[in-house]
Amino acid sequence: MxxxxxxxxxxxxxxxxxxxxxxxxxxxxxxxxxxxxxxxxxxxxxxxxxxxxxxxxxxxxxxxxxxxxxxxxxxxxxxxxxxxxxxxxxxxxxxxxxxxxxxxxxxxxxxxxxxxxxxxxxxxxxxxKQTKYVSGLPISDQGDAGGDPGPFTSMGVYLGIKAAVKHKLGRDSVEDVHVAVQGVGSVGGGVARLLAKDGARLSIADINREHANNLAKETGAAVVGLDEIMRLEADVFSPNALGAVLDKVSIAHLNVPIVAGAANNQLATPEDGQRIFDRGILFAPDYVINSGGIISVGLEYLGDGDVDEVNRRVAKIPERLIEIWQESDARQLPSAEVADNMAQTLLGR
CATH class of the missing domain: 3.40.50.10860 (Leucine Dehydrogenase, chain A, domain 1)
Incomplete structure (x- = not known):
């Protein structure tokens, strides 16, 4: 090594x-x-x-x-x-x-x-029990920040998808918008439920086929194979499983105008941000759209706000995405590169 x-x-x-x-x-x-x-x-x-x-x-x-x-x-x-x-x-x-x-x-x-x-x-x-440097613990009061961060991540991704649909497709609602959801565990399943409630058409895939089938019965989604979900013709591809799913081969076969999901490190390499941009696909940088969970556990650890403050900050995720997309459009740079540059500046690098 x-x-x-x-x-x-x-x-x-x-x-x-x-x-x-x-x-x-x-x-x-x-x-x-x-x-x-x-x-x-x-x-x-x-x-x-x-x-x-x-x-x-x-x-x-x-x-x-x-x-x-x-x-x-x-x-x-x-x-x-x-x-x-x-x-x-x-x-x-x-x-x-x-x-x-x-x-x-x-x-x-x-x-x-x-x-x-x-x-x-x-x-x-x-x-x-061994350290105080931990967050995401059960909440003692319903108004406190903390607990399972998954629902806050799901909400941020759902809001981000709605913002992407507005920015790219000019639609104020996700009703009848076709979303292909890869991975429907805690976070992806939450995203699917929120979208289904708004009338979106869903195609879903998960390594746990039984889990996918159960969610399909609940939401009216169509279940497709793992090898099919990324090639579907849809309005949005939402990756919510593990990372590095967007590479030279998979990007070439995408059949959607939008990619927006919760998975971390969706781009296999930095060059893949340029590839997805060159195809005219709107990409929601993963560490921006999926930040709802860390907002929850971060405020819990810092003791800086209750669940209302968490929700208020999660609701601002679309604003950050729109800022990135507007700069991407203006400068003709990949949204992934724009977001990285913003983050690097904040980090003093």
Missing amino acids: SAIWDLRDFDGHEAVHFFHDSQTGLRAIIALHSTHLGPAAGGTRFWHYENRETAVTDALRLSRGMSFKNAMAGLPLGGGKAVILADRNRTKAAGMMAAFGRMVDSLGGRYVTAEDVGISTADMVEVS
Whole structure:
């Protein structure tokens, strides 16, 4: 394996920590991209990686994305991310989350963790028994910020899709707008439900076919195969599963005028932002449209507002997207590049 700083996805990261707990078998990576604006905040992903290089790449890309996401959301937080290397069965051994909590605590507050893929609120409770540098915990009062950040992420993506439909298609409503949703777990499923309530036509795909079928019965969506969802003729493609789904091949086969979804790091390479722009497709930069969850856990950790304040800030996501798209149109630059430039400026880079 190459030295960390020689990897393509190393972007001036402040630190990358590797941890191992012999008692539970826990192996984890915590990447700190930037603490320029505050402690590096970002969730923990529990995932099976085919090799350690893939895990490192994921941690580097995700932590950089969190720096940009927090900066663009106006939060006094830097960017970090943790990945726990799961076995093929994604087994969480007894004491594993407690061990991870001690690892987080050893960084002395430079990193603040929360839920991500494969991690639950209950897992965060176990982590919180070992460290105070954690968010996304159950709420004690209905008006408090906190709890599962997924619904806030879903709401931000839903509002972002509506803004994209207005900007690109000139339509004030998503009624009868055809949205192809890739991944209908906690966040993607929430997006689908909100769109269905507004009368959108949905096509959905998920690795869990039973889960997709159940959601289809609830929303009236059509279920399609995983290999079909990205090639469908539709108004919007909404990627809500794992990242790097937009590459040279898949972009060439997109049959939509809009891409807007919750998945992190949707572009496989920086060049793919130019490719999607060259095809005339409106792209919602992922770390802007999917920032609802970090707004929730960030305000919870900072003690800076209640659920009404979270909702108020989530409602501003479309404004940030419109600003990016307007500059993209004016300067004829990819929206991904425009957003990156804005974030880099906020980070003092």
